[in-house]
Amino acid sequence: MNHNKxxxxxxxxxxxxxxxxxxxxxxxxxxxxYQVMAHAHWxxxxxxxxxxxxxxxDSLEPLLIESDRISPSVQQILPNLCVIxxxxxxxxxxxxxxxxxxxxxxYALFLNRSGxxxxxxxxxxxxxxPQIGQDAWQTIEDREGNRYHQISLLLKNNxxxxxxxxQVGRSLADYDHHLEQSKLILIVSLPIAFLIVSIASWYLAGxxxxxxxxxxxQIQQFTADAAHELRTPLAAIRATAESALxxxxxxxxxxxxxxxxxxxxxxxxxxxxxxxxxxMDLQLIPSQKQPCCANEIVSDLVEEVAALAIQAEVKLTxxxxxxxxxxxxxxxEQLYRLVLNVLINAIDYTPAQGKVEVFLNRLDxxxxxxxxDTGIGIDSIDLPHIFDRFYRVSSDRSRKKxxxxxxxxxxxxxxxxxxxxxxxxxxxxxxxxxxxxxPLLSHGLSHTNL
Numbered sequence: 001m002n003h004n005k006x007x008x009x010x011x012x013x014x015x016x017x018x019x020x021x022x023x024x025x026x027x028x029x030x031x032x033x034y035q036v037m038a039h040a041h042w043x044x045x046x047x048x049x050x051x052x053x054x055x056x057x058d059s060l061e062p063l064l065i066e067s068d069r070i071s072p073s074v075q076q077i078l079p080n081l082c083v084i085x086x087x088x089x090x091x092x093x094x095x096x097x098x099x100x101x102x103x104x105x106x107y108a109l110f111l112n113r114s115g116x117x118x119x120x121x122x123x124x125x126x127x128x129x130p131q132i133g134q135d136a137w138q139t140i141e142d143r144e145g146n147r148y149h150q151i152s153l154l155l156k157n158n159x160x161x162x163x164x165x166x167q168v169g170r171s172l173a174d175y176d177h178h179l180e181q182s183k184l185i186l187i188v189s190l191p192i193a194f195l196i197v198s199i200a201s202w203y204l205a206g207x208x209x210x211x212x213x214x215x216x217x218q219i220q221q222f223t224a225d226a227a228h229e230l231r232t233p234l235a236a237i238r239a240t241a242e243s244a245l246x247x248x249x250x251x252x253x254x255x256x257x258x259x260x261x262x263x264x265x266x267x268x269x270x271x272x273x274x275x276x277x278x279x280m281d282l283q284l285i286p287s288q289k290q291p292c293c294a295n296e297i298v299s300d301l302v303e304e305v306a307a308l309a310i311q312a313e314v315k316l317t318x319x320x321x322x323x324x325x326x327x328x329x330x331x332x333e334q335l336y337r338l339v340l341n342v343l344i345n346a347i348d349y350t351p352a353q354g355k356v357e358v359f360l361n362r363l364d365x366x367x368x369x370x371x372x373d374t375g376i377g378i379d380s381i382d383l384p385h386i387f388d389r390f391y392r393v394s395s396d397r398s399r400k401k402x403x404x405x406x407x408x409x410x411x412x413x414x415x416x417x418x419x420x421x422x423x424x425x426x427x428x429x430x431x432x433x434x435x436x437x438x439p440l441l442s443h444g445l446s447h448t449n450l
Contacts (some may be wrong), residue, residue, distance in 0.1 A: 007213050010227050011205045016045040016350055018201035023194045025027050027407065030186045034103050038179055044108035045149055046137070046219075052106060053151050053168035060166070064157040068112035068164055083119045105174065108154075109167040118164065132165055139172075147172040153227060220266075274406070289418075291441060294326040295366045298360050301339050305347065321361040327441045330418045335438070339409040339412040342371050342422070349432075350375035362440060366420070369436040376425040387412040 063073040075081050082088035107122035115132045132152060141147050150169025157163040240259045302318045309316035328335070342356045346356045350373045359370040378386060390405035408422075415422050419439045426432035 002211070007065060007209060007216070011209050012200075012206065015198070015201040015205040018204060018205060019194070019198040022197040022201065026190055026193050026197065030190050034179075034182060034186055041175060044376045045170070045172070049149065049151050049168060049170060053153055053166065055167060056108060057153050057155065061156055061163075062157060062158050063161045067157060067161065068118065070110065071289065078121055078336040081119055081121050084117055102175060108167055109150075109169075109183060111165040113162055113164050115165070122367070125421050130167060138169075140169075146271040147176060149175075188395040236263045237267075289330050290309065290332070291327050292330055294328055294335075294369065294438065295320060295322075295360060297332065297336055297339060298358060298369060301336065301343060302358055305340070305343055308344070309347055309356065312347055312350070314347050314350050315355035316347070316353070316358070318358045319360070321359060326360065326362050328438045329441055330420070330438065335418070337372075338411045338418075339369060339436065341353045341411040345407055346371050346373040346375065346432070346434065349373065355432075365436075365440055366437040367440050369438070371434045371436075372431065373433075374431040377428040378432055379428045383424060387422070 044353055049242060059077065060074060063077070064070055065071050070081065070083055075083075081090075091358045104123070107120065107124040109117060109121075109124055109130050111132065112118055115130065125140060125146070126147050127143045127289050128140055131138075135263050136152050137149070148169050149172055150167050153166045153168070155163040156168050191290070211260060236261050240256050240263070243256055298320075299318060306316055323391040343356070343358065350356055353375040356371065356373045359368070359372070361368045361370075387408050389409045412422050413438060415438070420437045423437070424432060425435075
């Protein structure tokens with residue numbers, strides 16, 4: 001297929017569309033995954049800050065007495081509290097009830113009612129003046145580019161009056177690091193995934209194009225074979241007609257016309273066979289199936305071709321193994337053509353003094369028609385192709401017999417149309433056995449074996 005420019009281009013185009021669509025899907029999926037992951041992590045940061053700030057708020061309000069001033073009781077539960085303008089001991093390891101605020105990434109700011117910083121806990125951002133805005137949530141950035149996320153809460157003293165503000169925040173360094181790693185993984189993995197998708201698309205396009213390519217090759221082969229078959233009778237008709245034009249003898253002209261008639265009949269039969277196969281392929285033949293007796297079809301055929309067998313010096317016999325008549329559902333004319341084609345093929349390829357035996361039996365749900373001959377046999381190389389159109393095992397002999405190479409192809413097409421099959425066993429020089437299987441009527445079922 002890759003050697004054909006049309007199909008190679010089609011495969012490349014199809015693979016490109018596959019890869020392009022999948023690339024867009026992967027990219028959009030990666031962006032969505034990143035956004036969902038960032039949003040989920042941000043929500044986790046908010047919930048964590050809300051929890052810490054709420055705990056600190058609820059614990060401190062009962063301890064606050066005078067507005068804008070840190071009471072000693074607050075310093076007891078927050079030993080690392082650093083009051084502005086006082087000496088701070090940040091190395092204190094005293095245990096306290098608000099351990100969450102001791103985490104390295106968290107900090108807390110205490111502001112008076114005017115927004116002035118009173119005290120700090122932890123390591124707040126350097127170089128940033130705390131501000132109280134309308135929005136409780138703030139994301140700020142220091143001079144070194146480090147980001148922080150914080151929440152502001154109003155504090156009341158134990159009398160219920162406004163005391164000041166509490167800002168609890170945390171560093172976003174781990175959050176940003178996690179997102180950067182995730183972004184890097186997506187940026188690296190997306191091209192790798194796209195490369196894998198592109199390779200898979202190329203092979204998938206090949207699989208998708210293979211049936212089309214096989215059909216194209218069959219059409220090419222069929223066209224070449226049909227042209228070859230039609231050329232022979234047409235050339236004979238033309239040569240005979242030219243000879244008739246130059247002949248003055250009435251007797252010679254009569255012979256010439258007979259030759260033309262024979263070639264025309266052969267050409268007409270070939271066209272009819274091609275039309276039959278084409279209509280079977282397209283399922284255009286109307287289904288006129290009815291109960292048919294396989295015994296009558298086989299026995300009538302053996303009688304009709306008996307003269308042909310005698311002329312070919314071939315002994316033809318029929319053996320009906322089944323006791324009861326075998327009925328199948330089908331088109332009697334087509335079934336007749338099916339068995340006739342196989343039987344004629346057996347006689348044509350059996351040398352003089354040979355024999356052809358026809359067996360009729362039933363096996364499970366099928367009527368079995370076996371045609372055994374002592375003919376030239378079929379080579380194992382040719383065996384898979386004998387039902388191909390225009391295929392001949394022995395081309396020279398087939399032409400002498402007038403065959404077109406369509407008989408077995410038509411037989412197989414008819415068998416498939418009736419839900420049956422044809423199987424062949426053969427060895428070169430040892431003869432052949434064709435087994436035709438046609439489904440029986442439901443009332444004709446039996447379990448008798450061959």
